[in-house]
Amino acid sequence: MFDLAGLAQGFGIAFTSVNLLWAFIGALLGTAVGVLPGLGPAATIALLLPVSMKMGSPVTAIILMSGIFYGAMYGGSTTSILLNIPGEAASVVTCMDGHQMARKGRAGAALGIAAIGSFVAGTVGVIGLSAVAPPLASFALRFGPPEYFSLTVVGLLLATYLAGDQPLRGFIMAVLGLILGCIGLDPLSGAVRFAFGVPDLMSNLDFVTLAMGLFGVGEILVSLEEGSAASILTTTVKNVFPTLADLARSGWAMVRGSVIGFFVGILPGGGAVLSSLVSYAVEKRVSKHPEEFGQGAIEGVAGPEAANNSAASASFIPLLTLGIPGNASTAMIFAALLIHGVTPGPFLIKEHPDVFWGVVASMYIGNVMLLVLNLPLVGMWAKLLKVPYAFLAPMIMVLTLVGVFSVGNSVFDIWVMLALGVLGYLARKLAFDLGPLLLAFVLGPIMERSLRQSLLMSGGRPGIFLARPISATLLAAAALFLAFGAWSGRRRRRQAAPA
Amino acid sequence: MNAWYRTTAVLLLLVSGLVLQQSVQVLRIHEDGQPGSGFMPFGLGLALAALSLALLVKHRRRDAERRPFWERRAWLHPLLAVALTAGFIVVFDDVGAITSVAVLVTCWLWLVSRKSLPISALTGVLTAAAVHVIFERFLQTPFPRGLLF
Numbered sequence: 001m002f003d004l005a006g007l008a009q010g011f012g013i014a015f016t017s018v019n020l021l022w023a024f025i026g027a028l029l030g031t032a033v034g035v036l037p038g039l040g041p042a043a044t045i046a047l048l049l050p051v052s053m054k055m056g057s058p059v060t061a062i063i064l065m066s067g068i069f070y071g072a073m074y075g076g077s078t079t080s081i082l083l084n085i086p087g088e089a090a091s092v093v094t095c096m097d098g099h100q101m102a103r104k105g106r107a108g109a110a111l112g113i114a115a116i117g118s119f120v121a122g123t124v125g126v127i128g129l130s131a132v133a134p135p136l137a138s139f140a141l142r143f144g145p146p147e148y149f150s151l152t153v154v155g156l157l158l159a160t161y162l163a164g165d166q167p168l169r170g171f172i173m174a175v176l177g178l179i180l181g182c183i184g185l186d187p188l189s190g191a192v193r194f195a196f197g198v199p200d201l202m203s204n205l206d207f208v209t210l211a212m213g214l215f216g217v218g219e220i221l222v223s224l225e226e227g228s229a230a231s232i233l234t235t236t237v238k239n240v241f242p243t244l245a246d247l248a249r250s251g252w253a254m255v256r257g258s259v260i261g262f263f264v265g266i267l268p269g270g271g272a273v274l275s276s277l278v279s280y281a282v283e284k285r286v287s288k289h290p291e292e293f294g295q296g297a298i299e300g301v302a303g304p305e306a307a308n309n310s311a312a313s314a315s316f317i318p319l320l321t322l323g324i325p326g327n328a329s330t331a332m333i334f335a336a337l338l339i340h341g342v343t344p345g346p347f348l349i350k351e352h353p354d355v356f357w358g359v360v361a362s363m364y365i366g367n368v369m370l371l372v373l374n375l376p377l378v379g380m381w382a383k384l385l386k387v388p389y390a391f392l393a394p395m396i397m398v399l400t401l402v403g404v405f406s407v408g409n410s411v412f413d414i415w416v417m418l419a420l421g422v423l424g425y426l427a428r429k430l431a432f433d434l435g436p437l438l439l440a441f442v443l444g445p446i447m448e449r450s451l452r453q454s455l456l457m458s459g460g461r462p463g464i465f466l467a468r469p470i471s472a473t474l475l476a477a478a479a480l481f482l483a484f485g486a487w488s489g490r491r492r493r494r495q496a497a498p499a
Numbered sequence: 500m501n502a503w504y505r506t507t508a509v510l511l512l513l514v515s516g517l518v519l520q521q522s523v524q525v526l527r528i529h530e531d532g533q534p535g536s537g538f539m540p541f542g543l544g545l546a547l548a549a550l551s552l553a554l555l556v557k558h559r560r561r562d563a564e565r566r567p568f569w570e571r572r573a574w575l576h577p578l579l580a581v582a583l584t585a586g587f588i589v590v591f592d593d594v595g596a597i598t599s600v601a602v603l604v605t606c607w608l609w610l611v612s613r614k615s616l617p618i619s620a621l622t623g624v625l626t627a628a629a630v631h632v633i634f635e636r637f638l639q640t641p642f643p644r645g646l647l648f
Contacts, residue, residue: 390612
């Protein structure tokens with residue numbers, strides 16, 4: 001079950017000076033973007049896609065990007081605890097008790113327990129990833145086009161449904177993402193679609209342009225409208241090492257959070273946000289003092305912080321074994337792998353063991369780096385909150401502009417990015433989640449190819465999707481899930497109606 | 500916000516109409532009895548139309564109280580940023596990448612962030628220098644040459 005030889009090979013790769021340096025840079029950048037409100041890991045990975053293209057090795061590029069992703073989970077808690085503003089969506093729950101602890105003069109203990117919980121869960125998540133991914137990839141080798149079509153349908157449905165609280169808007173964004181994915185050359189017939197005579201559109205819409213526009217430029221515009229909260233830090237941070245009593249209270253919360261995060265994180269769309277919410281609810285339920293929750297209960301920080309880190313590691317399982325990214329950040333990593341000529345999926349572990357095991361091993365190392373960066377140096381991260389966003393915003397914009405130009409040397413791409421940025425800004429204002437759009441854009445070509453190949457195999461009969469057991473099971477699971485979602489939604493509305 | 504969602508739904512209906520028209524008239528839904536290049540877009544056009552109608556129905560009621568899309572003048576900073584960026588793209592090829600970056604950052608800090616002109620100009624020059632070192636020297640990006648660099 002546990003491929004020790006593979007892991008040893010991975011550590012050999014991860015321990016080279018270049019990979020250690022990029023893992024450290026990823027962890028450092030991830031913590032910084034987690035700390036700073038307004039710039040998430042997905043946007044940061046998007047900004048760095050052009051840089052990663054210049055890196056010779058796909059392992060090094062993915063080590064950097066995954067470091068940013070799980071590093072942001074560590075950093076997100078700092079802003080939640082000190083400012084009551086989640087630096088990351090996954091740290092929303094940490095605000096509830098973390099900031100209350102800070103107001104009672106226990107900011108250091110809250111930050112310390114968040115870092116320790118993140119380390120424990122991050123390590124548990126990577127151990128789970130090392131153990132579960134290889135057998136799952138072997139199983140997925142049985143998949144043909146019908147199974148892949150059903151898998152992408154299930155992945156997209158789950159990701160859209162679980163990621164936001166407005167499924168209808170999520171589905172609209174997913175369909176828009178699939179349509180945007182159709183622009184350019186048809187992968188099977190070579191026909192040009194939706195280019196309207198514009199030569200630059202004939203060779204497909206570029207993922208980097210789309211990601212940087214929607215996430216990079218869109219987030220800058222939203223932040224400009226909302227203004228920066230960076231100047232309100234007044235709390236001082238001291239005694240970051242928690243007491244024995246704190247550790248005793250939060251030990252089991254970390255363990256439960258790690259397990260919950262791992263299983264929720266495997267689900268497409270489940271990810272860090274949902275797992276932290278589930279963990280908080282569980283901690284409140286099992287606590288002997290549920291009345292303390294919301295007033296500064298340390299378990300309310302330890303559990304959710306463990307859960308979101310474990311989920312971040314677990315979300316690599318569907319990406320690396322099935323080729324199905326479950327959230328916006330892993331969709332960026334999916335694109336980066338494709339850019340480097342590595343196709344994520346069941347063959348990845350066999351064909352590119354250096355990439356898989358190198359990245360997994362770098363996560364073990366990255367977690368240790370993050371503990372060092374976040375525990376003794378937490379005061380430095382708190383100081384980062386004093387950098388005015390007024391200076392950061394134009395620099396991030398410049399990075400997106402020259403970054404997109406550097407990918408295709410095309411001014412047209414910059415125009416497209418700006419237009420998509422405005423679209424992303426308006427979508428955020430109307431509470432349309434952008435994650436499903438990006439996931440659909442990535443999954444669209446796989447979905448279309450497998451759909452059309454399946455119909456070719458069956459002579460145009462759609463019954464093929466139900467005739468094959470794995471495909472039928474996946475579609476049945478999706479149908480059951482949707483039916484349950486619709487039923488529970490209706491029940492919630494009925495219960496809310498009399499009130 | 501219902502009015503804004505209704506407007507969005509109508510715009511999305513127009514997009515779905517365009518997708519359906521292209522799928523049927525420009526692309527082919529079927530080719531030799533097999534799904535063609537318009538097959539998937541046709542299905543997506545139908546799905547988008549159905550979802551847009553659902554959005555329209557969901558937000559059919561009038562708002563109890565009209566709330567503006569932007570709070571008082573909140574649109575100003577994003578609009579200024581978009582205008583400055585559009586200006587940057589227009590002059591990018593002729594003025595050159597490095598000079599454009601310096602001008603964009605200076606104008607942004609001065610007009611959007613309300614920093615003093617000397618501080619804005621200094622930051623603009625430093626940012627342009629950093630872009631030159633990272634992108635032109637380190638990453639070998641072939642930026643357009645302009646008036647100064």
